[in-house]
Amino acid sequence: MKRLLFTFTLLLTGLLITALLLAAGGRYYLKKAVIQSYGSIIGAVAEKYPEAEQELINLITHPDRKTTARGKEILSRYGISSATLELDPPLMQNLYRYNLIAYLLLPLLTGAAFASATLLFLRNHLQQIRGITRYAGVISRGDYTLDLRDNREGDLSILKNEIYKITTLLREQAAALQQEKILLADSLADISHQLKTPLTSLTVLNDLLSENPTEEKRALFLERMRAQLQRIEWLISSLLKLSRLDAGAVTMKKKPVPVRNLVEKALTALALPLEIKALQVHLEGDPSVSFTGDFEWSCEALINILKNCIEHTPEEGSLEILFEENPIFTQINIADSGTGIAPEDLPHIFTRFYKGKSAAPDQVGIGLAMARAIVEKQGGDITVKSKPGRGTEFTIKFYRKAS
DSSP states (O other): OHHHHHHHHHHHHHHHHHHHHHHHHHHHHHHHHHHHHHHHHHHHHHHHOGGGHHHHHHHHHSOOHHHHHHHHHHHHHTTOSTTTOOOOOHHHHHHHHHHHHHHHHHHHHHHHHHHHHHHHHHHHHHHHHHHHHHHHHHHHTTOOOOOOOOOSSSHHHHHHHHHHHHHHHHHHHHHHHHHHHHHHHHHHHHHHHHHHHHHHHHHHHHHHHTTOOOHHHHHHHHHHHHHHHHHHHHHHHHHHHHHHHHTTOOOOOOEEEEHHHHHHHHHHHTHHHHHHHTOEEEEEEOTTOEEEEOHHHHHHHHHHHHHHHHHTSOTTOEEEEEEEEOSSEEEEEEEEOSOOOOTTTGGGTTSTTOOOTTOOTTOOSOHHHHHHHHHHHTTOEEEEEEETTTEEEEEEEEEOOOO
């Protein structure tokens, strides 16, 4: 619209200049007609009365009202007035035709100029709209390579830029969806593999039981079957929890979580493996330390981290748990005296189904992945540092929300 108004302003300026030029031309023709009329009168009078020539010139250049009135009175006696004059010399005819053409040409030029500007404006906009339509068709076919951005002013340029933003978002979502499909396929393959091992063991044990073994072997087979069933149950439960986190079906509560109570509950859930390995647990921190989050899910994350530390710590080892807070975040440090993590495994320990070199054969590799998902779901983060033979330290931070 700004460009259209600017064009119309230029057209109006041009038309005004044209009107002024036409008016100047009409004035020129009118002067010629007056001079010709004066010349014929003065010539005739001066020819008969030469002494009156100067007086006539003075009357033309400095008209006198009384003389003019007397002249009009004389003309009226002969029936000559502006209403009855039938004289139409060629110059007056040319002046009439000139004025007629000028008065007709000016509105025609005005209309043509405005119509041309409007048509050009509409044509330009229609071309842009058709371009946007073609672009939308290309996008609907899944091609996100075209660039529609426009740095000019105007509503259509703004629309193009907004559509390009949507296109960029769609491209990112399509890429993310493709990546999710790949991850889903990999996850299903991993889950199938993880379930296949205990199911195969159960099948073998069931075949052995069908051969009527001794009571001692029967009890051993049943105990092994129970262990495999517990493993399957834990695996399925963990996968369901991970699926709920991935799908965004988990709503984290936002309540004060006392860190000491949280750590003590997690340690209670792991009391048996701690006792079996005779691990020493050192807990240090102010009982008033807390953060805003979900107690149960945070406990689940802490159990998975502690379970990993217990599995990689030899008998009679130790666990150091320290928690503290500051105006920015609440921090929980968990350090073990275990075997540590190999440098090449360290960047991948939070990757789902990843098993490092020191992992036990029956480990699945989803505990730490689930712990990180839970912590990040609450706006926190988890990091790890380790050296082989010197133990591993996990650091969990729950950030405070700005009020």
